[in-house]
Amino acid sequence: MSLQTGQSLPDVEIKVIADGAIETRHSGELFAGRKVVLFAVPGAFTPTCSNKHLPGYVNHFAEFQKRGIDVMCLAVNDAFVMQAWAQNQHVPPAMMMLADGNASFTSALGLELDGTAYGMGIRSRRFAMYVVNGVVEQLHVEAPGEFRASSAESMLDAVA
Incomplete structure (x- = not known):
């Protein structure tokens, strides 16, 4: 069962x-002790993740910071891949990139995606959540193949 708001x-x-x-x-x-928007992508260097999802948060990072909200990106990739992706995408130094190589955190959230049919193994579903002091205030999980509710723009509107 996946994590719910209020947990x-x-x-x-x-x-x-x-x-x-x-x-x-x-x-x-x-x-x-902080306010965080955590967004998750199925994989670093994949098309939607690299062309839309992460760039949106990079472009709007200052707006989140002005609101006192930190931003973290999660993917089921190893730390070296996440580090290279951050460099490739010009991620601001203050935006944390979370490398969940074994899907431990993703599985604990109950938001894993089985991509074995596509040669990707276990990955994260595409989602974004607003977390205050470790408690989920909002959770926006995308339907397979969609990218709307977890975008930077949608999350800026949601936490307004």
């Missing part, structure tokens, strides 16, 4: 790319 995020170990460095952190401490 606390699970506390699991995850790799974080912050300021160009790879660190191992716990999701519980990453979200504690």
Whole structure:
């Protein structure tokens, strides 16, 4: 069963790319005491993720920051891929890229996608959530093949 609004995020170990460095952190401490928009993509360097989803958050990053909201991107990719993708996409240093290589965090959220039929293995569903002090205030999960509710523009409207 997937995570619901009003629930606390699970506390699991995850790799974080912050300021160009790879660190191992716990999701519980990453979200504690802050407002965060967490968005997830099925895979780094994939077409919609690289051409629309991540660029939207890069382009609107300053608007989230002005509202006191941090932005984090999640993908079921290893830390080196996430680091290269961040560099390729000119991700601002303050935007955290979460590398969930084994899908531990994604599975704990209950938002995994089985892409084995496409040679992709277990991935994350496309979603965005607004989290305040570790509690999910809003959750927007896309239907397969869609990209609307989890866009940066939609999330800016949702947290207005």
